[in-house]
Amino acid sequence: MKKLDSGTDYARFALGEITVIALRDGYVDMPPSRLRQAGDRPFGSDLPAQVDLVAGMLRLSVNAFLIIDRGQHILIDTGAANAWEPTMGLLPHALAEAGVAREKVTTVAVTHTHADHVHGLVAADGTDTFPGLTRLLVPEEEISMFDSIDRLARFGQHRLPLGDGFKLSPCVTARAAHGHEVGHTAFEVSSAGETLLIWGDIVHVPSIQFARPELTWEYDTDQDQARETRQRILSLAAKPNFFVAGSHLEFPGIGKIAKSERAFCYTAL
Numbered sequence: 001m002k003k004l005d006s007g008t009d010y011a012r013f014a015l016g017e018i019t020v021i022a023l024r025d026g027y028v029d030m031p032p033s034r035l036r037q038a039g040d041r042p043f044g045s046d047l048p049a050q051v052d053l054v055a056g057m058l059r060l061s062v063n064a065f066l067i068i069d070r071g072q073h074i075l076i077d078t079g080a081a082n083a084w085e086p087t088m089g090l091l092p093h094a095l096a097e098a099g100v101a102r103e104k105v106t107t108v109a110v111t112h113t114h115a116d117h118v119h120g121l122v123a124a125d126g127t128d129t130f131p132g133l134t135r136l137l138v139p140e141e142e143i144s145m146f147d148s149i150d151r152l153a154r155f156g157q158h159r160l161p162l163g164d165g166f167k168l169s170p171c172v173t174a175r176a177a178h179g180h181e182v183g184h185t186a187f188e189v190s191s192a193g194e195t196l197l198i199w200g201d202i203v204h205v206p207s208i209q210f211a212r213p214e215l216t217w218e219y220d221t222d223q224d225q226a227r228e229t230r231q232r233i234l235s236l237a238a239k240p241n242f243f244v245a246g247s248h249l250e251f252p253g254i255g256k257i258a259k260s261e262r263a264f265c266y267t268a269l
């Protein structure tokens with residue numbers, strides 16, 4: 001996998017015959033108490049020094065990824081638009097900067113139904129962000145959660161349930177990665193011997209969760225399952241020709257995993 005070009009808010013990569021574009025939606029700051037140790041306990045004055053803070057807060061990048069497989073444009077996650085903090089909502093601008101018309105996005109698939117992953121379906125002015133959308137895939141376990149979001153009511157007729165193993169295109173397959181949310185799903189992109197796993201919210205705090213993958217996140221719905229899933233996915237990702245893309249890894253959020261002596265380490269591409 002190699003970088004082709006980049007701008008302020010996008011970075012374009014080639015993975016075999018596939019193009020993947022990382023898109024910056026923005027960032028969100030969260031208190032360090034969201035990071036949890038065993039037993040769902042927050043840190044206090046014992047917060048490990050390696051945890052990166054910006055003015056006392058954890059700063060999470062919010063990224064989405066566009067896959068172009070034989071002309072088919074598949075967007076994984078949508079950003080938050082204007083539904084959360086004003087530090088998010090850049091995604092339409094990022095697409096334009098990358099030279100991709102929003103109308104070209106015909107498939108949107110979401111890793112899970114939290115605000116920073118689905119609310120960007122509706123633009124800040126209330127119109128559809130992706131007017132050419134023909135397929136909207138939502139993890140089957142979270143269909144009822146999706147349907148309960150008022151902002152997204154207009155999509156109720158069109159969303160389709162997404163399950164483990166579903167093929168979105170010849171090179172893109174859904175992989176269940178439950179724990180952070182009940183239907184949390186990753187997307188495996190494979191071409192010419194290389195694999196990229198777009199893993200959604202497997203890691204929220206890159207400065208420590210690679211070294212200590214047992215640490216969880218307050219918003220992990222099932223803390224034990226999230227921990228298990230993170231450890232399983234990190235193990236399977238630590239191999240040659242395997243890359244990962246994360247919603248909350250520092251933009252552009254694409255890199256490689258290696259096994260370290262006691263845990264894992266991440267190198268951005």
Ligand SMILES: [Zn+2]
Binds near residue numbers: 114
């Ligand atoms: Zn998230």
